[in-house]
Amino acid sequence: MLEDPAKESSETHRRYANTPETPDFAFDPEDPWTQTFQEGLARADLRGKTVYEVGVGTGINVAFILRNCGAARVYGSDLDPRLVVLAESNLRSLSPQHAAYFEPVHGSVSLIDTDAARAKIDKTDVVIACIPQVGEPSDERLTAFREAQSVKLAKGAEDEAEDHIAHYYPWSLFDEYPYNSVGLGLNEALMRRVRQQAPHAQLVMNFGCRIGTEIICECFEANGYKPEKIASKIVLQHAGTDISFFVTLEKALSGTNLEKQLVCKFYSDPDGKKPLSATEAQNLIDMDPEVALYHEVAVIRGIPITN
Amino acid sequence: MQVSNTIDCNGLSPAPTLLRIMQALVGRDDCGAPLNVLVGSDCNCDRLAASLGPLAGDVQLSHNIRQFASIN
Ligand SMILES: C[S@@+](CC[C@H](N)C(=O)[O-])C[C@H]1O[C@@H](n2cnc3c(N)ncnc32)[C@H](O)[C@@H]1O
Numbered sequence: 001m002l003e004d005p006a007k008e009s010s011e012t013h014r015r016y017a018n019t020p021e022t023p024d025f026a027f028d029p030e031d032p033w034t035q036t037f038q039e040g041l042a043r044a045d046l047r048g049k050t051v052y053e054v055g056v057g058t059g060i061n062v063a064f065i066l067r068n069c070g071a072a073r074v075y076g077s078d079l080d081p082r083l084v085v086l087a088e089s090n091l092r093s094l095s096p097q098h099a100a101y102f103e104p105v106h107g108s109v110s111l112i113d114t115d116a117a118r119a120k121i122d123k124t125d126v127v128i129a130c131i132p133q134v135g136e137p138s139d140e141r142l143t144a145f146r147e148a149q150s151v152k153l154a155k156g157a158e159d160e161a162e163d164h165i166a167h168y169y170p171w172s173l174f175d176e177y178p179y180n181s182v183g184l185g186l187n188e189a190l191m192r193r194v195r196q197q198a199p200h201a202q203l204v205m206n207f208g209c210r211i212g213t214e215i216i217c218e219c220f221e222a223n224g225y226k227p228e229k230i231a232s233k234i235v236l237q238h239a240g241t242d243i244s245f246f247v248t249l250e251k252a253l254s255g256t257n258l259e260k261q262l263v264c265k266f267y268s269d270p271d272g273k274k275p276l277s278a279t280e281a282q283n284l285i286d287m288d289p290e291v292a293l294y295h296e297v298a299v300i301r302g303i304p305i306t307n
Numbered sequence: 308m309q310v311s312n313t314i315d316c317n318g319l320s321p322a323p324t325l326l327r328i329m330q331a332l333v334g335r336d337d338c339g340a341p342l343n344v345l346v347g348s349d350c351n352c353d354r355l356a357a358s359l360g361p362l363a364g365d366v367q368l369s370h371n372i373r374q375f376a377s378i379n
Pocket residue numbers: 027028029033034037054055056057058060061077078079080083109110111129130131132165166167169186
C-alpha cells in the first residue's frame with residue numbers, strides 16, 4: 001500500500017529506512033536540501049501523476065514520490081551517467097515493489113537535452129529538479145566579473161569535490177538566459193525547455209534562496225509560470241562553501257541606486273530572524289571560517305500560465 | 308572570451324538587468340561598437356543609464372531588437 005501524501009509526516013519518515021547507497025560522486029541525500037525538497041514534493045499533489053526528475057542523484061526522491069506521494073510513474077536522468085544507474089539500484093533496495101514504475105533515461109543527459117528524454121517529457125505531468133544555482137568558480141567570465149569587483153574566491157573554492165557538478169554549473173554556457181546574471185541560468189534553461197516541450201506540465205523546483213525568493217519567483221513568471229512557495233526551511237550554510245558569487249553581485253550593485261533591490265539573504269541564527277547581506281556574511285567568515293551561517297531553501301511550484 | 312554583441316534582458320527587473328550588462332561588458336573584447344541591450348517595454352532606460360554611470364556610454368539600450376540592425 002502506498003502512503004497517503006496527506007498523511008505524510010515525520011512518522012512516515014521513521015517507518016521507512018531511507019538509506020540509499022551514496023558514493024562520493026552522489027549528492028548526500030541526508031542533506032537538509034533534500035529534506036526540504038521532499039516536504040515540497042509531499043505537498044505537490046503528485047498522486048496518480050507522471051513525474052520526471054531532472055538530476056536524480058541517488059534516486060532518493062524517485063523512491064519517495066513513488067512510495068510516499070503516490071506518483072503513478074517516474075522518469076529520471078542525470079548529467080552524471082553513473083547516477084541514474086545508482087538510482088535504479090537504490091530504488092530496487094529501498095522500495096522493490098515500485099522498481100517497475102521507474103523508467104530511467106540512461107547516459108549523460110543535461111537537462112532534457114536528448115531525444116529519449118524529450119520523448120518522456122512529452123508524457124510528463126510534473127517536472128521536478130534541484131539543480132545547481134552557482135556558476136563554476138573557475139569559469140573564465142565569472143572570474144573576470146568577480147575580479148572586476150575585487151572580490152576574492154574562498155580558499156580551496158576551485159578544488160573539485162567528487163560531487164562537484166551537483167553544486168556548480170558552467171555559467172558562461174548558459175549566458176543566453178537572462179536570469180543567468182543571478183545564478184539561475186541552468187534553472188531558467190530547464191523552464192524554457194519544459195515550457196516548449198510540455199506546455200501543460202508543472203514544475204516543482206528546489207532553490208537555495210540566497211538571492212531571495214522574489215527574484216526566483218520573477219524568473220518563473222518571466223518564463224510563463226505562476227510561482228507558489230510550497231515548502232521552506234532555514235538550513236546551515238556549509239562551512240567552507242564559497243559565497244563570493246553573492247558578494248560579487250552585491251558589490252557590483254553598490255553605488256548604482258539599485259543596491260536595495262537585490263540584497264542577498266543569509267542569517268546569523270537558525271530561525272532566520274537575523275538577516276545578513278552576503279557582504280556581512282563574508283566579513284563574519286573572514287573573522288571565523290567556522291562561523292555558523294544560515295540561508296533559506298525553498299520549493300517553488302510553477303503552474304503554467306495559459307493565455 | 309567570446310561574448311555576443313546583443314544581450315537579452317527582456318523580463319528582468321532593473322537590478323539583474325544591470326548585473327547582466329556589467330557581466331557582458333567585462334567579458335567583451337573591446338571592439339568599439341556599443342553592446343546592444345534588449346530591455347522589456349516596462350524598463351525605464353533613463354534610470355537604467357543613470358545606474359550604469361560611466362558604463363552607459365558602452366551600451367545601446369532598446370525596447371526593440373530591430374533597432375539594433377539599423378544602428379550597427
Ligand atoms: C543538488 S543535487 C540533487 C540530487 C537529488 N535530486 C536530490 O534532491 O537529492 C543536483 C543533481 O543535479 C545533477 N545535475 C547537475 N547539472 C545537471 C544538468 N545540467 N542536467 C541534469 N542534471 C544535472 C547533479 O549530477 C546532481 O545529481
